[in-house]
Amino acid sequence: MSNRNNFSDDYALGLQEMFPTFLRTQNNNNRHDNFTHNYNSDYDKRNNNNNSYYDSRNDYGNDRNNSYQKSRKSTRNKINLPGQESRVFKILLLGGTGTGKSTIINTMTNYFLGGTLENLKVVIPSKYYKVTEKKFVNEHSEAKLDDVTKSQTTKCYNYEFNHPDNPAYKFIFIDTPGLSDTNGVKQDDKNIKEIVDAAISAGSLSAIVIIANGTEARVTPSIKNTLVRLSNNLPDVLVDHNLLLILTKCAKSSACFSEDAFEKEIAKPKKVFYMDNQAFCNDPQIWKDDEDEYHTVQFHWDKSIKTINELLMAVTQLSSTSTQAFEKMKTYRNSIKSEIVKVTQDIANIQKVQDSLDAAQKALQQTGDKKNSFANYTTTETITLKSIVKAERHSTVCMLHFKSDVICHDGCGLEFNNSSGTDHFRYCSCMGSNGLCTKCGCGPSSHYHDNVKMGVKTQTISKVLEDLKAQFESANQQYQKYSSDKNTYQSSLSNLQATADAKYGLIHKLCFDLSKICSRFNFVDELHANIESMRQDARILQNNNLRNNAEKEIQRLEKLVNDLSSKRGGTYN
Structure with missing residues (x-):
């Protein structure tokens, strides 16, 4: 050679x-x-x-x-x-x-x-x-x-x-x-x-x-x-x-x-x-x-x-x-990336609040069901009561115990005497050997006759089951707490979404301004390309934690792409 x-x-x-x-x-x-x-x-x-x-x-x-x-x-x-x-x-x-x-x-x-x-x-x-x-x-x-x-x-x-x-x-x-x-x-x-x-x-x-x-x-x-x-x-x-x-x-x-x-x-x-x-x-x-x-x-x-x-x-x-146009594009891009960082954090915060809201709603449903299961902590009971009622015949009663529904001798056979203070009732069968009434314990002078008899009536009463009541009140407290949490999370979610929407609007404006310098500019396409490259990289990761973190990052970017596309149709023209 x-x-x-x-x-x-x-x-x-x-x-x-x-x-x-x-x-x-x-x-x-x-x-x-x-x-x-x-x-x-x-x-x-x-x-x-x-x-x-x-x-x-x-x-x-x-x-x-x-x-x-x-x-x-x-x-x-x-x-x-x-x-x-x-x-x-x-x-x-x-x-x-x-x-x-x-x-x-x-x-x-x-x-x-x-x-x-x-x-x-x-x-x-x-x-x-x-x-x-x-x-x-x-x-x-x-x-x-x-x-x-x-x-x-x-x-x-x-x-x-x-x-x-x-x-x-x-x-x-x-x-x-x-x-x-x-x-x-x-x-x-x-x-x-x-x-x-x-x-x-x-x-x-x-x-x-x-x-x-x-x-x-x-x-x-x-x-x-x-x-x-x-x-x-x-x-x-x-x-x-x-x-x-x-x-x-x-x-x-x-x-x-x-x-x-x-x-x-x-x-x-x-x-x-x-x-x-x-x-x-x-x-x-x-x-x-x-x-x-x-x-x-x-x-x-x-x-x-x-x-x-x-x-x-x-x-x-x-x-x-x-190359002055490069300088202008760099300024716009830096602003876009800055807003992307912020809105990505907003997305993460929104997801956290959404997760908390979902958990609160689930707990609210569970405590609501639990509360409902303990709601019937009272029960009713029918009882039979004796009371004095009017009657055609007369009976011996005590002036001191009549209001207590006590009839000393129902259907007394003595001659009717509606006055008390006499010895008329010493011979009534209600009197004991000691000269006192066997029903009320009073002497004959406190008794008199009245056209009454002992009657029977039924009454329905409510009875509180204290153990069920305690569980109901505990479940109700939890229900009120989760209900309050739900309202708080919904309010926070609305505020965060409004903040993110404002950033999306700014990003779209910056993209529109940048597209005047670079008409082919499409940030959504760039994010899609990023996602595909990230997917390729994630597939070869051997560490499960690293792969999971990469998947989470991809999901956040996909959420961002979807949001950017839906807000303005994905175009800047």
Whole structure:
């Protein structure tokens, strides 16, 4: 493979052929010092002389050298940077975790610094390559190199390059953390904050480049989350004028990614690019000593360099746009999140009060039933009573005991005498041997005759069952307490709901105001995407307590989504 390094002397001539118009106005000393490394390609030769490629490894190396100039023309001759004025192009790179942002940045680095497959320039480490350009080493340059589900970038970082053929043109690529990281929704929230802050700090942007995996045909929850988050955070003024899309890991003919879904969720990009640079993704030992594999990798390398060329051309044709809209959106979003925190707490409080109300109503029902079961603590009883009643015959009665319903001799046979104070009744049969009445104990002089007799009557009386009465009174006290609690909880619930409704109204107003800056903004959709991501995360939790807490959080968010949707129909237009 030594022939790969034989043609570095031809590189300057290659550049002149690739940029004839532009370089005639440039001093050769303006070229970037690092942009003089070998760049080999056998793409054209493969098409024109495929047989000789397989006949001899030596011929293969020589053919690649001979085809170098043609290959360079095919990959680098389309850029045209007119004029000498200094210009700065700031490009914000966005995408989901694992979509290939790091590979694209490394490819751009090789474009600007003259890297080749034999002399790769690396600013973001991968599983197989360490950083070669020390000035780009930073604490955020690597995270989980072996885990494509975790973002390698945890903070935003700028990569600045002067174009090798026009140093007056500076390109600043703002690398950002990937979205839909497996660390979950909270990590996405942190990443969005980093992205927004970086955009604000930039002051203006020439382009927003969204990077997506072109091989993913299905809109998975992860992709949906990424698209929704991007659409909800990119202002119209930039999306409408500065949006570009790169589909990675594919060619135009093999892309499965739904551009229609992208356009529906975000917007129609100004231009779509396709890139499948395999050099940084695979073990170099697989292809470096295998001519067939090397040829494939070189082919994709050439196409990637050409794509970068076209991307830069597109960027230079876009007008730079202020990022002030990001600042306004951030203010609205912070206000919305603040109100969301408050209303979420309201929801939790409402749920607690509702639970207490339900418990009070249940207890009220139970104590009511109990009270009713003890309500009949009194009973009635019919008794028979003797009393004096009028009669046709006369009887002996005592003037002292008549009112006590005492008849001393019923149906007395003595001659009728209705006067007392005489000895007339000493011979009445009611008198005992001692001369006193055997019924009342009084002497004869206190007795007299009256037309009465002893009668019988019935009477119904009420009787209190004291043990039942005590249980009734206890149950009634509990009933009154739970009734009072119920009224208190209902009042608290009404107040809390009114407070929450006011916050919902404010949230909708803030969302409506924010939608004037970002017409695609839909907070309900974002919450739905959050919930789906949270569900995915919850499924893999092994700890029951953590899983239960996650489910409770999901339920609270679902309640919030339903409330937000029902209050204003879920729209802000």
